[in-house]
Structure formats: structure tokens, C-alpha cells
Amino acid sequence: MIKNFIVVGSGKGGVGKSTVSLNLAITLASKKYKVGLLDADIYGPSIPRMMGISEKPSSDQNKKILPYDKFSIKSMSIGNMVPEEKAIIWRGAMASSAIRQLVSDVQWGDLDYLVIDLPPGTGDIQLSLCQNIKITGALIVSTPQEISLIDVRKAIGMFQKVNVPILGIIQNMSYLEINGSKNYLFGKNGALKESEKQKFEFLGDIPINPEICDSGDIGKPITTNKDSNIFKIFSEISDRFISSLTKNKKSDVKITN
Numbered sequence: 001m002i003k004n005f006i007v008v009g010s011g012k013g014g015v016g017k018s019t020v021s022l023n024l025a026i027t028l029a030s031k032k033y034k035v036g037l038l039d040a041d042i043y044g045p046s047i048p049r050m051m052g053i054s055e056k057p058s059s060d061q062n063k064k065i066l067p068y069d070k071f072s073i074k075s076m077s078i079g080n081m082v083p084e085e086k087a088i089i090w091r092g093a094m095a096s097s098a099i100r101q102l103v104s105d106v107q108w109g110d111l112d113y114l115v116i117d118l119p120p121g122t123g124d125i126q127l128s129l130c131q132n133i134k135i136t137g138a139l140i141v142s143t144p145q146e147i148s149l150i151d152v153r154k155a156i157g158m159f160q161k162v163n164v165p166i167l168g169i170i171q172n173m174s175y176l177e178i179n180g181s182k183n184y185l186f187g188k189n190g191a192l193k194e195s196e197k198q199k200f201e202f203l204g205d206i207p208i209n210p211e212i213c214d215s216g217d218i219g220k221p222i223t224t225n226k227d228s229n230i231f232k233i234f235s236e237i238s239d240r241f242i243s244s245l246t247k248n249k250k251s252d253v254k255i256t257n
Contacts, residue, residue, distance in 0.1 A: 001110055001111075002036070002108055002110075002111045002114045003111065003112050003113070004112065004113045004114070004136040004137075004245070005114050005116065005133050005134065005135045005136050006113055006114065006115050006116065006135075006136055006137060006138075006139060006167070006245075007040075007116045007118050007126075007129065007130075007135055007137075007138045007139070007164070008020060008021045008024070008115060008116065008117050008118060008138070008139045008141060009118040009126065009138060009139075009140065009141070009155050009159070010118075010120070010140060010141045010142055010148070010151065010152055010155055011120065011121060011122055011151035011152055011153075011154045011155030011156075011158075012120055012142070012148050012151035012152060012155075013044075013120035013121075014120075015141050015142055015143050015148055015172055015173070016141060016143075016172040016173060016206070017117055017118065017120075017141045018039070018041070018046045018047060018050060018117050019050070019172070019212060019216060020139075020141050020170055020172060020206070021037060021047075021115050021116075021117035022037060022047060022050055022051065022117075022216075022221050023212075023221055023222065023223040023230070023234050024115060024139075024234060024237065024238060024241070025037040025073045025075075025113070025115045026071050026072065026073060026221055026223045026224060026234075027223050027231065027234040027235055027237075027238045028112075028113055028115075028238050029071070029072040029073045030072070030223070030226065030231075030235075031235075031238065033112040033113060034109075034110060034111045034112045034113075035072075035073045035074070035111060035112065035113050035114075035115065036067065036073060036074040036075065036076075036108050036111045036113070036114040036115070037073050037074070037075040037076075037114075037115050037117065038075070038076055038077070038099075038102055038103065038106075038114060038115070038116045038117065039075070039076070039077030039078070039079060039117050040099050040102075040116050040117055040118050040119060040125055040129065041117060041118070041119040041120075042078050042088055042090065042095040042098060042099065042119065042125065043087075043088055043095070043119065044119065045077045045078050045079030045080075046079070046216075047075060047077045047079065047117060048077050048079040048080050048084075049079075049084065049216070049217070049219060050216040050219060050221065051068070051070055051071065051075060051219055051221070052070075052218070052219020052220060053068050053070065053075070053080060053219070055080075056080065056081065057076065057080050057081065060107055062107075064105060064106065064107040065102075065105055065106045065107065066106075066107055067106050067107065067108060068080070071221060071224055074108060074109070074111070076102055076106050077102075078098060078102065092123060092124030092125070093124065095124060095125055096124045096125055096127075096128035099125055099128060099129060100128065100129075100132060103129075103133060116129065120151075122154055122155055122157075122158040126158060127158075127162065130158075130159070130162040130164055131162065135164045136165075136245065137164065137165045137166070137167035137244075137245060137248060138159045138164050138165070138166050138167060139167055139168060139169075139170060139203070139241065140152055140155065140156060140166060140168070140169045140170070140200070141169075141170050141172055142169060142170075142171060142172070142190070142191040142194070143171070143172055143173045143174075143186050143190075143191070144171060144173070144174060144184065144186045144187040144188060144189060144190035144191055144192075145186040145187045145190055146187070146190060148186075148190070148191075149190055149191065149194050152169075152191075152194065153194075156198065165248050166198075166200050167201065167203075167241060167244045167245055167248060168195070168200055168201035168202065168203035168240065168241060168244050169191050169192075169194065169195040169200050169201070169202055169203060170191070170203045170204060170206065170237060171189070171190075171191035171192060171202070171204070171205050171206065172206045173185075173186055173206070173207075173208050174189075174191075174205040174206060174207055174208075175188075175205070175207050175208065176207065176208040177207055182207075185208065192205075201240065201243075201244040203237045203240045203241055203244070204233060204236055204237040204240060205233070206230070206233060206234075206237075207230075207233075209222075209230060211228070211230065212230060
């Protein structure tokens with residue numbers, strides 16, 4: 001049984017949704033939660049490379065696909081089934097059907113959280129997931145600049161229309177620290193101000209850090225190193241996420257006399 005389906009979206013490409021999804025999942029697992037990660041980006045799957053997984057998946061006696069078990073999380077991606085250099089040229093209906101199969105035909109087992117890394121935009125895949133699965137909540141990832149927030153607002157609007165609670169906003173690529181000084185390359189605190197404006201939880205800042213990029217390229221996520229400063233940042237973000245989720249669930253409980 002999967003207790004919580006958590007989608008990670010932004011409406012914008014290139015803001016680091018996959019990086020956030022993967023490292024958040026690993027951090028939650030480090031806190032002894034049972035966690036799965038589904039790469040829902042059909043056209044640009046990156047989770048297999050970021051996890052260092054190249055082999056094809058196997059199946060059990062009931063023909064259920066067995067998820068990979070690495071870094072203490074279970075994972076699956078369409079990228080595990082096709083060559084890395086091959087483009088997937090599918091219409092929206094086919095892509096949506098594939099994602100539904102990756103939810104229902106994978107032997108996920110018992111999970112506290114299934115983190116779903118969404119593709120950019122507000123299209124068929126997002127709507128299909130939200131309409132066919134009871135999504136517990138959405139995490140929004142944004143960089144600080146307005147050009148990112150334009151699409152983030154659209155994603156927030158989509159989630160609100162399909163009644164998916166927004167559990168919080170994470171500001172990625174927030175600053176570059178040089179000699180102890182923070183340099184705000186993409187503007188300062190745009191996502192923080194947006195969360196305050198829309199009255200959403202602000203879950204935290206993730207800096208620009210070459211080690212985050214390098215670790216994804218070599219298939220060993222940075223949060224596997226519990227001594228790293230980035231792990232500590234993700235640990236704080238995961239704590240705030242759990243707190244926000246708990247508060248949201250309490251607000252859903254209606255008592256009648």
C-alpha cells in the first residue's frame with residue numbers, strides 16, 4: 001500500500017525538479033521512511049542517470065515490474081526501458097497511459113511516500129495523474145527569478161483546479177556562496193516572496209553547488225553523503241515537508257456532531 005502520493009512540479013523546465021525529487025526521496029529514506037521515486041517525465045527522463053542505473057528492469061511471477069532498490073529507495077522510470085539516446089515520440093494519451101502503468105504495474109510494495117517527479121508544463125501527464133490517483137499533495141520547485149515564477153503560478157493554478165493541496169515551495173539555485181558571501185545570480189528570494197503572497201509553506205533554499213551537478217552526472221546523489229552541507233539542507237526541507245503534510249491532513253479532518 002502506498003500511503004502518500006507526492007508530486008513534485010513547477011510548470012517550468014530546468015529548475016531542478018528531478019534533483020530535488022531524488023535528493024528529497026533519499027533524505028526521507030534516511031529518516032527510516034519507506035520511499036519510492038517515480039520519474040514521470042516521459043520525454044526527458046533523467047532519474048536513471050542520476051541514480052547510476054543502466055540495466056533493464058525485471059518482473060515477478062505475476063508479471064509485475066520490479067522497481068530498482070538503490071540508495072534505500074525504490075525507483076522506476078521510462079528511461080530504464082529505452083536507450084538513453086532514443087527519443088520517445090508519443091502523443092499525450094500514450095504518455096499518460098504509460099505513467100498510469102508505471103504506477104499500477106510496478107510492484108511498489110508498502111511505501112510511506114511515492115515521490116513523483118513531474119515533467120514541465122501543465123499537460124496530459126499532470127492531469128492524468130491528478131485525475132486518476134488520489135494525490136496527497138504537491139511540492140513546488142522554483143528558481144528565484146520572475147521568469148520561473150510565471151510558470152510556477154500556472155502550475156499552482158492547475159493543482160488548485162484539480163484539488164491537489166500545495167504542501168510548500170522550495171527555492172532551488174537560490175544563491176552561490178563564494179568565500180562565505182552569498183551571490184544571488186537569479187535574483188533574491190523570489191520563490192520565498194511568492195510563497196508568502198500565496199500563503200504557502202516555504203520549505204527551504206537550495207544553493208547553487210557544483211557538487212550537486214557532479215553527483216547527478218556520476219549517478220551518486222549528494223545526499224548519500226550525510227556529512228555534506230547539502231544533506232543538512234535537504235534534511236531540514238524534509239522535516240518542514242512532513243510538518244506541512246501533517247497539518248494539511250489535520251485540516252482535512254471534519255468533525256460533525
